Amino acid sequence: MDESRLPLELCELILDACGREFYVRLRYDTLRACALTCKSWHPRSRYNLLHRVSFRRPQQVDRFLSTITADPTLADLVHELHVTPADAHRHGFFPIANPRLVTKLRGVHELALRQFNWDTFPPIYYVFVGKYNSVQRLLISNIVFHSPRDLVHLVRYLPKLNELSCGVVRFQVSCTPEECAKLCAVREDSTCKELYALTLWSLDNFPPIMQAFGTKVVNLSLQQLEGSWPWEDTCKSVERYRYLRSVSLALTVSKPPSPQSPMPIAPVKVQKPLVLLRRQFASLLRSIRSECIHTITIQLFPSMERGTDAGGVWHVTYHGTRTEAIDLLSGQEARDALMGGPLVNLALLHVFIQENSLAHDAEWWCKTLRERLGPVPREIRVHVDYYAPELPRGVYNYARLWS
Numbered sequence: 001m002d003e004s005r006l007p008l009e010l011c012e013l014i015l016d017a018c019g020r021e022f023y024v025r026l027r028y029d030t031l032r033a034c035a036l037t038c039k040s041w042h043p044r045s046r047y048n049l050l051h052r053v054s055f056r057r058p059q060q061v062d063r064f065l066s067t068i069t070a071d072p073t074l075a076d077l078v079h080e081l082h083v084t085p086a087d088a089h090r091h092g093f094f095p096i097a098n099p100r101l102v103t104k105l106r107g108v109h110e111l112a113l114r115q116f117n118w119d120t121f122p123p124i125y126y127v128f129v130g131k132y133n134s135v136q137r138l139l140i141s142n143i144v145f146h147s148p149r150d151l152v153h154l155v156r157y158l159p160k161l162n163e164l165s166c167g168v169v170r171f172q173v174s175c176t177p178e179e180c181a182k183l184c185a186v187r188e189d190s191t192c193k194e195l196y197a198l199t200l201w202s203l204d205n206f207p208p209i210m211q212a213f214g215t216k217v218v219n220l221s222l223q224q225l226e227g228s229w230p231w232e233d234t235c236k237s238v239e240r241y242r243y244l245r246s247v248s249l250a251l252t253v254s255k256p257p258s259p260q261s262p263m264p265i266a267p268v269k270v271q272k273p274l275v276l277l278r279r280q281f282a283s284l285l286r287s288i289r290s291e292c293i294h295t296i297t298i299q300l301f302p303s304m305e306r307g308t309d310a311g312g313v314w315h316v317t318y319h320g321t322r323t324e325a326i327d328l329l330s331g332q333e334a335r336d337a338l339m340g341g342p343l344v345n346l347a348l349l350h351v352f353i354q355e356n357s358l359a360h361d362a363e364w365w366c367k368t369l370r371e372r373l374g375p376v377p378r379e380i381r382v383h384v385d386y387y388a389p390e391l392p393r394g395v396y397n398y399a400r401l402w403s
Contacts, residue, residue, distance in 0.1 A: 015044045052080035052110075058094050061101060068104055080110040081132070093120050097128035108132050111158075112139035119146050119172065126150065130157030137163040147173040148207045152183050155213060156191050164213065167201035167223075175207055184211035192216065199223065201250075208233030215240040218292075223250035223299075231280045235287035244290035248297040249281070282333035291342050298329060299352040330372035338376060346378050354385045 034045040068075040083096045192214025201223035208230040365382040
């Protein structure tokens, strides 16, 4: 077939949609078939096929190098490089920064590193990864670093980095407070000069190294943080963000330990309940010094707990009341912070809440928050997700949202 019967613009939109397919295998199979359909489909199919390259096994690196060596123009089509080993944390050395690969992939803008042990690399391997000097977005998840120093150096060796997303990382060796202070003690104009978006999620016992990621952060997102999160270091970092525009907090409401329950055989980490996060939320608001602050987003999530019945079904539930949730957003400390300082310029308070009753819609929540906050000169938007307990959703049973 030499050409398609549909307008080329429409065909390219369809091919772009195929390129956004979540599952890698389906995406590759579909785009390969499209590339062989007709000559007019070939360029766009090839563009989408090579836009994101994913490595699952070390031998794939050598095969890909052979491909772009035979046709060097293909290397310029690669804009995203994802490394996610198939045998997570059990593989040996994975050459993600092969010297030949780094030299040829000059247009990589996004680098994603997932589920491997950084100790399989040489001690200064972050220098080789830093040769991807066009990377603007770095995604790190489920990685075991030797120490916090490795993470900090990896981030700093990418000179054009604009966005950093880091979650589910662990460290084999912890740094002392003095060592963390040394990592953070850098000139503001000498490190992470272009890092504008910082997302930290699902982190446990994270060291106080946020200040090591520079002072140019404009969009800050903290998601599903554990009770061990260094809030003091976070507040000090926020104080230095002079151009901070948006803050997003995703908080999990977990069950507090029961004094009547027997001591478990193994220590169980319990996240702070919602009411205990109120102080940290108010402290973070008071730390904002940026005159550019525009939006604060709050997301309240339930916890996952296994039931005591025979099947042990996981339940999604909140351990709190409406009063506690609203107090978190509009208690006296939060109101005082919102009514003074740079936060008087705040334009939007965006709240995400999950509900299982149609009796309280987004309008009801907006009205309630407005009454609690008082006459504040800002817009309030509430986004409500509804979950009906009688509707089956996989293996989960959605319990009552509020006690």
